[in-house]
Amino acid sequence: NMQIINNTISNYYNGIVVFNTTAPGNVQNIRVSNNNITNIVDDGIEFEGYGNNVTIFNNTIYDTYVAVSLTPFNSTGIATLIEYNQIHAVKRINYSKSGSTYTSRQNGAFKLLENSSLVNAVINHNSIYGERVIACYAGSQEVYWNCMNNVNITNNLMLSENNYVLDGSGLNSSKVYYNNNLYFNASGGSNIFRYWNSGSSTSYLTLAAAKASANNPGTWDTASLNVAPLVANFLTGNFTPDGNSPLNGSASDGTYIGAVAPSAFIYNIVNVTITSANNTNLTGVSILQVNY
Numbered sequence: 001n002m003q004i005i006n007n008t009i010s011n012y013y014n015g016i017v018v019f020n021t022t023a024p025g026n027v028q029n030i031r032v033s034n035n036n037i038t039n040i041v042d043d044g045i046e047f048e049g050y051g052n053n054v055t056i057f058n059n060t061i062y063d064t065y066v067a068v069s070l071t072p073f074n075s076t077g078i079a080t081l082i083e084y085n086q087i088h089a090v091k092r093i094n095y096s097k098s099g100s101t102y103t104s105r106q107n108g109a110f111k112l113l114e115n116s117s118l119v120n121a122v123i124n125h126n127s128i129y130g131e132r133v134i135a136c137y138a139g140s141q142e143v144y145w146n147c148m149n150n151v152n153i154t155n156n157l158m159l160s161e162n163n164y165v166l167d168g169s170g171l172n173s174s175k176v177y178y179n180n181n182l183y184f185n186a187s188g189g190s191n192i193f194r195y196w197n198s199g200s201s202t203s204y205l206t207l208a209a210a211k212a213s214a215n216n217p218g219t220w221d222t223a224s225l226n227v228a229p230l231v232a233n234f235l236t237g238n239f240t241p242d243g244n245s246p247l248n249g250s251a252s253d254g255t256y257i258g259a260v261a262p263s264a265f266i267y268n269i270v271n272v273t274i275t276s277a278n279n280t281n282l283t284g285v286s287i288l289q290v291n292y
Contacts, residue, residue, distance in 0.1 A: 020049035053078035075120035108135025114144035127239035136168025157258035162187035172217035
């Protein structure tokens with residue numbers, strides 16, 4: 001049992017790292033929450049190996065190369081819960097090779113590996129801006145497709161900087177499920193999906209195009225969106241929705257998509273006629289009440 005909570009972690013190679021690569025059952029009942037993790041060279045939070053009842057909740061992860069690395073991570077009992085985190089992962093890594101300097105851009109806010117890297121998890125109500133949001137790798141850094149098993153990905157704001165939002169989605173046949181997410185490529189005019197429910201590298205410019213394809217399982221993204229999110233400033237990690245943002249009211253639980261509540265709702269009430277049953281005076285009666 002362990003809690004890693006209310007910490008500020010900045011200017012390190014990695015932020016929070018938990019390894020258990022020997023056997024199931026050694027890492028149990030771990031909560032990583034309310035941490036502020038910034039300016040990390042590689043992984044903001046990394047779990048590797050086996051675990052049971054792990055919660056990653058309400059963390060702010062800003063200016064990292066990878067926000068959450070799960071390469072691999074198998075929840076052997078109670079599912080891993082990754083929820084209400086605010087993530088900004090667009091850092092570049094400069095490296096040298098044969099006397100030349102290169103800048104790496106092949107990162108993802110969530111980094112996974114081939115062959116069911118992440119098993120038994122829920123990724124829900126996160127606000128994410130990354131060079132890519134989910135990146136699934138083979139060992140040689142090519143993109144792979146079957147990187148999850150029994151994973152639900154719902155109610156997330158998923159923004160890519162200038163690359164695929166999902167680069168290797170996992171497969172419906174492996175019990176991977178997506179719905180009530182908002183997908184958006186901030187650069188505009190670029191594909192948002194590749195290896196979408198398929199081993200094929202076919203790319204899709206829009207959610208509608210993916211759903212119209214033969215790879216659509218019929219159950220994914222029936223209530224997801226592919227529009228501008230209308231938030232304060234995702235470039236700086238401010239994911240607060242505007243009052244008229246499409247995030248508001250679009251989650252599966254009737255609230256907002258993402259990790260951050262809207263600053264306000266805008267209600268348009270027009271052409272309303274209210275008459276009592278017997279035309280009596282309605283003084284003191286509330287005819288409209290909005291609670292949020």
